[in-house]
Amino acid sequence: MSATESASQTAPFLRAALRLIGWSGLGLIAVAVALSDFLAHFPAGVGGVGPMLAAPSALHAFGTDLLGRDVLSETLHGLSVTVVRAFLGALVAIAVGGLFGAVAARLPRVMGLTLRGAMGVLAAIPALLLAILAIGLSARLYAPLAAGLAAAPLAFVRAHDRVDALSRSTHAEYARATGISASTLLRRDLTYEFRDTLATVAARALAAVTIILSTVSFLGFGATPPARDLGLMIAAARANYLHAWWTAAFPALALVVLILCARLAADLDEGERP
Amino acid sequence: MSDTGRILEIAELSVARSGAADLDRFSLALDAGESVVVLGEAGSGKEALIRVLGGFADRTDQISGTIRFGNAEARPAAKRPRPSIRIAYLASPLAQPFVGHVGVLGQLSRVVARKLGSPLASAREELRLALERLVGAPPLAVLNEKPGTLDPVSMAWGLLACACAQTPDLMLADHPFADLGPNAVRTLLTALAAEQKRLGFALLYTTEGLQPAGRLGGRVVVIRDGKVVEEGPAARLASGHAHAYTRTLFKALPQLSLDEPRGRSAARGQPLLQVYGLDLVAGSRREGLTFELRRGASLALVGEEGSGRRELARAVLGLDHAPAGRVVFDAVDLNILSQPMTSRLRRRIAFITGADDALDPRMTLWDTVDEPLRAHLKLSGDLVAGYREAALKRVGLASHDGRRTVATLSAFDKRRLQVARAIVGAPLLAVVDEPLRGLDAFAQTIMREVLTDFRTHQGPAFLVITSDFTVAQALAEEVMVFKDKKIVERGPIVDVLRSPKEAVTRDLIAAVTLPGLSQSPPSV
Numbered sequence: 132m133s134a135t136e137s138a139s140q141t142a143p144f145l146r147a148a149l150r151l152i153g154w155s156g157l158g159l160i161a162v163a164v165a166l167s168d169f170l171a172h173f174p175a176g177v178g179g180v181g182p183m184l185a186a187p188s189a190l191h192a193f194g195t196d197l198l199g200r201d202v203l204s205e206t207l208h209g210l211s212v213t214v215v216r217a218f219l220g221a222l223v224a225i226a227v228g229g230l231f232g233a234v235a236a237r238l239p240r241v242m243g244l245t246l247r248g249a250m251g252v253l254a255a256i257p258a259l260l261l262a263i264l265a266i267g268l269s270a271r272l273y274a275p276l277a278a279g280l281a282a283a284p285l286a287f288v289r290a291h292d293r294v295d296a297l298s299r300s301t302h303a304e305y306a307r308a309t310g311i312s313a314s315t316l317l318r319r320d321l322t323y324e325f326r327d328t329l330a331t332v333a334a335r336a337l338a339a340v341t342i343i344l345s346t347v348s349f350l351g352f353g354a355t356p357p358a359r360d361l362g363l364m365i366a367a368a369r370a371n372y373l374h375a376w377w378t379a380a381f382p383a384l385a386l387v388v389l390i391l392c393a394r395l396a397a398d399l400d401e402g403e404r405p
Numbered sequence: 406m407s408d409t410g411r412i413l414e415i416a417e418l419s420v421a422r423s424g425a426a427d428l429d430r431f432s433l434a435l436d437a438g439e440s441v442v443v444l445g446e447a448g449s450g451k452e453a454l455i456r457v458l459g460g461f462a463d464r465t466d467q468i469s470g471t472i473r474f475g476n477a478e479a480r481p482a483a484k485r486p487r488p489s490i491r492i493a494y495l496a497s498p499l500a501q502p503f504v505g506h507v508g509v510l511g512q513l514s515r516v517v518a519r520k521l522g523s524p525l526a527s528a529r530e531e532l533r534l535a536l537e538r539l540v541g542a543p544p545l546a547v548l549n550e551k552p553g554t555l556d557p558v559s560m561a562w563g564l565l566a567c568a569c570a571q572t573p574d575l576m577l578a579d580h581p582f583a584d585l586g587p588n589a590v591r592t593l594l595t596a597l598a599a600e601q602k603r604l605g606f607a608l609l610y611t612t613e614g615l616q617p618a619g620r621l622g623g624r625v626v627v628i629r630d631g632k633v634v635e636e637g638p639a640a641r642l643a644s645g646h647a648h649a650y651t652r653t654l655f656k657a658l659p660q661l662s663l664d665e666p667r668g669r670s671a672a673r674g675q676p677l678l679q680v681y682g683l684d685l686v687a688g689s690r691r692e693g694l695t696f697e698l699r700r701g702a703s704l705a706l707v708g709e710e711g712s713g714r715r716e717l718a719r720a721v722l723g724l725d726h727a728p729a730g731r732v733v734f735d736a737v738d739l740n741i742l743s744q745p746m747t748s749r750l751r752r753r754i755a756f757i758t759g760a761d762d763a764l765d766p767r768m769t770l771w772d773t774v775d776e777p778l779r780a781h782l783k784l785s786g787d788l789v790a791g792y793r794e795a796a797l798k799r800v801g802l803a804s805h806d807g808r809r810t811v812a813t814l815s816a817f818d819k820r821r822l823q824v825a826r827a828i829v830g831a832p833l834l835a836v837v838d839e840p841l842r843g844l845d846a847f848a849q850t851i852m853r854e855v856l857t858d859f860r861t862h863q864g865p866a867f868l869v870i871t872s873d874f875t876v877a878q879a880l881a882e883e884v885m886v887f888k889d890k891k892i893v894e895r896g897p898i899v900d901v902l903r904s905p906k907e908a909v910t911r912d913l914i915a916a917v918t919l920p921g922l923s924q925s926p927p928s929v
Contacts, residue, residue, distance in 0.1 A: 302765040306776075308722040309830065310752035312745070315780045323767040 146398060153334065153395025160214060167211040171204035176357040184375040190215035194377035196368065202381055205364060210385050213341065213360040216275040217389075219342035221333060223279025228286025229332060233324070235287070237317050247291050253284035262343050266352050274353045278343040282336060282354055294320055331397050338393035345386055359388045410437045411475070412490060412575050414456075418470035418482050420453040420631075422463065427453035429631040430470070431456070433609075438573070439621030440601065440608040442639070444615070444654065446845040447815075450631035451611040455579045458609070459494055460485050475574065491520070492572035493606075495581045498560035503552040509560060510548040513567040520571045531922040535570035540599065541592040542566065551668065556710070558589045565593060569600045576601075578610040584842050585914035586710055586872040587616065593618040613845030615655065618642075619919030627651045661875060661902055661917065674700035676736075677833055677866050678721065682728030685716045685890045693730045694892055696885065699832065701840045703860070703867035705707065705877030705898065707913060708887030718836055718870045722756060735833065752781050755827030755835040755858070755865065759842030761819055764826075766812035769803055770797075773822055777830040796828040799862075800855050817848040824855050829861065837880060838870040853879050873919045874902070886910045 163170060173180050178198035185195040193202035235246045253261070258281040265277035297303060297320050306316060347353035348362030356363070361382045368379035420428040428450040435441055443451050456462045458472070462485065464673070472477035496502040503512050510529070511916050518528035533545045542562040552560065561582055568576055575687040577881055578597075582590045598621055601608050610617050618625045618639040625642055627634040627650065629718040635648045643655045677700045682693030694717060698704050706714035709856040720727040723739055732739050756763070764773055772791045778784055784792075798822040811819060820840065827835055840856060841849045857879065860867055869880045877884055886894040888900070888909045894901060904909045 265898050300765075301762045304724055305756050305758070305763050306765075307748075308751060309754055309756050309777070309832075310750070311776065311780055312747045312748045315776070319765065319776070323765075327767065343797060344608070 134203060144309060149395050150398060153392045154330075156388065156392030157334070157337075157396055160392060163207065164211045164214045167207045171201075171207045173201045173204040175205070175208035176200070178357070184371060184378070186375075187377055189309070193381045194375070196378045197371055197376075202377055205359065205382050206361070206385050209359050209361045209364045209382055210389065212354060212358050213345065213362070213386070214389065216250065216344055216354070216360060217278075217337055217341040219275040220279035220282070223276055224282040224286050224336040224340060225332060227280060228283035229290040232287035232290030233282075233294045233317075233321065236291045236298060237313060243291070243295070247288065247295075250284045250287040250291070255290050258282055258285070258339070258343055259346055262347050262349070262354035266347065271353060271355055272383050274347055275340075278340045278347065279336075281343055282339045285339075286332070286336060293324070297324075334393045334396035338390050338397060341386070341390055361389075383401070411435075411473075412437050412460045413609070414473040414479065415458075415482075416471045416473075416479065418454070418457065418472065419468070420450075420457060420462070420569065421467040422453075422465055426631045426860055427466075428457075431628075431631070431633060433608060433626065434749065435575070435607045437607055438605045440598075440610065440621045442621055442625045443609065443611045443621065443628055444618055444625055444846070445611075445613070445628035446654075446847045447613060449628045451628060453631070455577060455611055457482055457485065457781055458492075458577055459579075459687050462617070471678065488575075489569060490574035493520070493568040493571040493576045495564060495568040495576055495578040497580050497583055498557040498564060499584055500579075501552070502564065503560070505552055508549055508551055509555055509563055511546065513548065513563050517570045532566055535702070536562065536566040538600065538603075539566055539569070539596040541596060546655050558593075558710070561585055561593055565597060565600075569604065571833040572604055573606045575607045575609065578608060580612055581610075582617075583612070585615060587874075588709055588912055590614075590616050590871065591916040598622070605868065614849075615846055616726075627654065631680050653850065656846075656850045661878060661914065662899075668856070676700075677702075677732075677734070680717075680721065680870070681733070683717065683720060683727050683730045683732065683830040685720070685727060696865050696892070696895070697835070698868060701864050701866055703869065703881035703883065705869040705871060705881035705884045706887060707871055707874060707884055708909075709872055709913075712887035713890030714870050714885075714887040715838065717887075718838060718868065721868065722836060723751065752777070752830065753833040755830055755832035757820075757823045757827055757835060757837045758839055759820070759839035761816050761843070763810045763823060766810060768811055769808050770802065770811065770814070770822060770827055771807035774809060774825050774829055777826060781830075792829045793825075796825040799828055799858065800825045801851070816843050817852070820848075820852055821855055823860055828859060828863065832865045834868060835859070835865045836868045836870070839876075840869075840880075841873070841876055856880055872913065873917055874898075878902075886913065 178200050180201050181191050181195040181199050183195065183197055183199050185191055187194040191201050191203065193206060196202055196205065231248070237243070238246070260283035262274070262277045265280055266274055269277065293317045298316065303316055344353055345360065345362030348360050349366045351366065354360040354363045359367070364382040365379050365386070368382070372379045412435065413433070415431060415433045418428060418431045419426065431450070431454065433441065443454065443839050445451050453466070456466070457468060462468060468483040470482045471479040472482045472485070475490040477489040487676060501779055514525055514529040514532055516523045517532055521528060521531065523531070536542050536545055539562060543559050547559050548555070548563045557840040565579065579808070582593050585593070594617060610621060612618070622639070624636055625639045626636040627642065627648070629650055634650050641647065642651050645652060647655070676697045678698040680697070681695050683695070689896070696704070706717060708714045716725065719725040721732055734750055737750055739750065742750065768776070769795060774796055775789050778789050778792055794803060797805070802818060802821055802825060805818065811822065814822065837856065841852055844852055860880065867880055869877055871877050882897060884895065884898045885892045886907065886909060888907070893907045894905065894910050901910060902914060
């Protein structure tokens with residue numbers, strides 16, 4: 132086997148292994164989110180369960196924060212809020228961006244390209260700015276929707292380009308020549324793209340929306356107490372971070388693990404980095 | 406070069422990969438000026454032979470046996486002895502041997518310069534002289550293009566000139582002219598034979614087709630599953646006094662028949678396809694193409710690449726819009742209908758092509774056959790499965806796992822799958838574009854039979870696009886010969902074969918007439 136061939140055969144194996152790690156991590160996170168009320172020792176936002184800013188110990192594995200809240204319990208609740216909101220946002224990004232992008236690619240060429248151009252311009256604007264703008268025009272309550280809409284232009288562009296390339300492929304051209312209608316071809320593309328790429332697209336959107344939502348919350352435009360997400364927890368720990376590192380480090384670690392798992396599950400695709 | 410004239414001696418060469426033998430105790434001796442054509446199907450072991458001789462064997466190849474180059478000692482083949490002779494490698498232009506962003510001329514000049522150890526300017530001059538000596542080759546300036554814009558035939562000329570300019574002792578030709586069209590192959594092979602005679606190099610030519618076996622002379626080594634089936638001169642192997650496998654391979658030998666076609670009557674039904682004044686060149690003032698094809702009839706559009714036959718077929722299929730003219734299918738002008746109505750009419754058109762990307766690689770084998778049925782007819786699942794099974798059986802794919810995706814199928818399987826998809830559509834017209842391109846001799850024979858069976862049993866009209874008169878004759882009764890986007894000759898194929906009027910027609914017939922091997926029409 133040549134060196135090139137050997138490398139090309141190793142790379143898919145490595146990628147598959149990384150994807151498996153990513154999906155396994157997301158699975159564990161999903162379990163933790165589903166059982167967060169059971170796993171957490173204390174309900175969300177309950178203060179005074181321990182001394183203020185106590186270091187990690189046997190009683191409080193992640194320590195306590197300024198209000199005496201158990202950081203482990205708060206991190207689990209924060210992870211739950213973050214994942215649920217990111218999941219909703221990712222659904223919006225896929226539905227609005229991906230689906231409309233696929234349909235736009237099947238519109239008359241001029242119309243499709245005009246939409247593609249407009250979305251390309253929006254995709255060039257940092258998604259964080261778009262999300263803050265959308266929240267400002269609506270309400271903090273709609274932050275997941277805003278984050279999903281902010282990630283949608285890039286999803287639109289990617290879906291459009293993929294479906295456009297498919298519709299201009301030789302096999303589609305030949306199918307049309309033998310009477311296969313545009314709707315059958317669209318159905319064919321949606322079926323196979325849904326089967327082959329939905330999981331990857333969903334994981335990619337989840338990573339992108341998680342970053343947007345956490346940053347928005349960190350800046351104070353997102354989640355509001357008592358429903359604290361990881362971004363808001365990190366923001367709240369800023370004042371004490373230098374002398375009580377655990378208040379910010381553990382929520383940040385949870386956030387990093389969530390995003391890393393989603394990125395690994397999405398084949399380390401960097402395409403929708405906000 | 407060896408004093409004794411022996412250039413290459415391979416003894417008991419075996420190549421295995423992952424436990425499976427690619428080549429099994431292969432032995433061959435080759436003298437200066439001698440040619441050996443290694444003939445076999447894809448995967449028969451030719452690739453392993455070239456890999457070892459060319460020095461690009463894989464690390465996982467388990468190699469045994471010895472190789473001796475020229476006068477040097479025989480050395481273990483696993484260590485690929487450094488050749489004491491000069492070896493030139495002649496690749497196929499379709500194997501993408503060039504880097505995309507650099508001009509072909511520059512790349513070829515660098516190869517010659519490195520092999521001869523000469524300055525680049527001098528290598529370029531050698532290349533120019535080599536190209537000038539090749540009868541029928543384009544001028545050097547043509548090669549000054551990047552690979553993406555240069556046609557494969559010109560690239561093949563460049564590669565041949567590059568190999569000859571190295572003044573080799575041994576030339577390894579790895580399917581160099583596969584799929585270039587019979588006329589181009591004939592000219593290239595004639596030029597190669599002339600250069601071999603002039604320079605006296607030994608030639609080892611691997612091929613899946615029969616043209617080189619017929620035109621280069623010398624020995625033909627028939628190889629199957631890594632083993633030599635038999636060897637001998639092409640004329641003997643083609644004569645019928647040969648191994649059963651060899652006879653099967655030689656069944657694909659181009660054979661033109663001067664007998665009147667049997668079974669298919671010239672009397673036919675209503676016109677199915679009518680083309681009026683179709684002009685393939687924008688803004689030209691010449692008279693457009695006009696012809697008609699009746700129901701159940703068959704017409705071959707024969708010509709070289711770029712002659713206009715494919716443009717005509719694309720216009721008929723609606724893939725391209727011709728600048729002027731009308732295409733009437735089943736009494737309806739396709740250009741004036743809305744898209745949905747055109748789609749309805751096109752259901753009765755099947756398209757079978759030699760392009761490997763004609764089918765969606767994501768679809769499964771079953772889905773590919775089912776799609777026309779599900780898209781056009783409201784049939785129950787059982788009926789769809791029944792039609793699918795019958796069609797797959799007809800083309801010999803019934804035993805394949807129907808859940809395999811098209812991407813995992815071989816070129817031969819993909820080609821037969823196209824026919825199965827056409828069969829379930831019950832078309833009135835089948836447009837067949839170079840259906841044998843890229844297939845080995847064995848697969849070509851089967852593919853001809855599959856297409857003939859399709860036509861016999863379902864009776865669609867056939868519009869055959871090819872540069873090979875034997876394919877035209879196997880699938881059609883009438884022919885139109887194209888040149889420069891014009892019809893230069895038309896009529897029943899047998900009449901055209903008996904008395905071709907135009908030089909281009911004579912060239913096309915000569916291209917598939919192998920001296921001493923195939924029956925040649927009296928006019929050629």
